[in-house]
Amino acid sequence: MKRNEIVLLLILALVQFTNVVDFMIVMPLGPVLKNLWGISSTQFSRIVSVFSIGAFISSMACLAYVDRFDRKKVLLIVYAGFTLGTFLCGLSQNYNQLLGARFLTGLFGGIGGSTILSMVGDYVAPQRRGQAMGILMTGFALASVLGIPGGLWLAGHYQWHTPFIVLASLCTVIFVLAIFIVPSFTGHLKNGILKRTAYQIIVSVFTNVNMRWALLLSSLLMMSHFSIIPFLTDFATYNLGVNYKTDVPLVYIVGGLLTVVCSPLAGKLSDKYGRLLIFTILSFLSFIPLLALPNLFTNNLWIIIPVFSTLFVFSGSRMVVGSAQITSTSTSQERGSFLIINSSIQQLSTGIIAAVGGAIVNNDEAKRVLNYPVLGVIGVVLAVGAWLAFRKVKINV
Secondary structure, eight states: OOHHHHHHHHHHHHHHHHHHHHHHTTGGGHHHHHHHHOOOHHHHHHHHHHHHHHHHHHHHHTTTTGGGSOHHHHHHHHHHHHHHHHHHHHHOOSHHHHHHHHHHHHHHHHHHHHHHHHHHHHHSOGGGHHHHHHHHTHHHHHIIIIIHHHHHHHHHHSOTTHHHHHHHHHHHHHHHHHHHHSOOOOGGGTTOOOOOOHHHHHHHHHTOHHHHHHHHHHHHHHHHHTSSGGGHHHIIIIISOOOTTTHHHHHHHHHHHHHHHHHHHHHHHHHHHOHHHHHHHHHHHTHHHHHHGGGOOOOOHHHHHHHHHHIIIIIHHHHHHHHHHHHTTSOHHHHHHHHHHHHHHHHHHHHHHHHHHHHHOEEOTTOOEESHHHHHHHHHHHHHHHHHHHTTOOOOO
C-alpha cells in the first residue's frame, strides 16, 4: 500500500480503537456494576444495547446530510461529541446516569464508524480495499490487546469509571492528531451534491437489490459476532471461576494479539484469492467458538485461552472480509449515506441481539449465567445466514 494510505489508515484505526473500546469496555464491567448497583443481567444488557439504539437514531437523523460535507469535518464533529459522551460515562454516579451517558455516546459513535468506512472507500482503490480493512480492523484488535485488559485493570485496581476518564483523555489527543493529519475528503462533492431527503435515500437504497443483500449481510454478521460477547466476562468469572482482575484481561490480550496478525492477513488473502472463498472458510471456522465457548466447564487457562482466541481470530477476521465487500457496493457520491444506513442497521442489530441475549440468559443465586449455550446456537444460525447473504452481494466499485 502507499505510504499516505497507511498513515491515514493508522489514524483512522486509532479513532476506531477508541470507539470499539468505549463500546466493549462496558461488557467486561458487568460483574462490577451488578455488585455496585444491584442490577440484573437484563438491566445490564440495557446499558449495552442503549449505545446501539442511540447510534441508530442519530444515523437516521443525519442520513440526508452526511454526503453534503467534507468527510473530515463530519469526523471531527462527531468525534468531539463522542469524546464528551465518554467523559460523561466516567462521571456517572448511578445506573440511570450511565444509561443516559451511554445513549449520548452512541449518538455520536455510530456516525463516526460509518464516516471512517466512507473515507476508506473513497481513498483506497478497490483492489487494495481488503488489505485496507485489515489495517483498519487492527483498531478492534488493539481494543482487545490494550483497551479492554487495560480497562479491566484500571477498574479492578481503582474505580469502575476510571477507564472512561482515561479513554476520553486519549480521545482528546487523537482528536488533535486528526485535525493535522487527516486530509480533507471532498472528492465526492466534485460532481455536485446529491441533495436528497432521507426518505429518498432510504427508498433508493432499499429498492437496490444488491444493497439490500449487503445490509442483510451486515446485520447478520453483527448479530452472529455479538451473540455471545456481552456475557463472556460474566460466564468466565462466575461459571468458570476465572480470576476477574488477572486472568480475564490475559484472555483478551492473547486473543487481541492474534487478531492484530490475523485481521490484516485475512484482508490480504481476500484480495489475492477472492473474498467469497476466504469468507466461506472463516464463516464455518467461526462455528468453533460460537458452540465451544458457551459450553466450557473448566477454569484451566490452557484450555480457556485457545478457545476464547478462536472467537477473536475466526469471527473477527470474518468481519474484515465482510466489511470490504459491503463497502464496495456503493458509488463515491452515495457511499456516505449508504454506510450511514449500514451503520444504523449494524447498531440496531447489535442492540437487538444484546436485548435477545438478556431475555434468554438469567442468573442463579451464585450469579452463574444460565442458558448461555442457546446464544451460541443462535450465533451459528446467523453465521450461516450471513454466508448465504454474502454470496448474493456484488461489487460495484
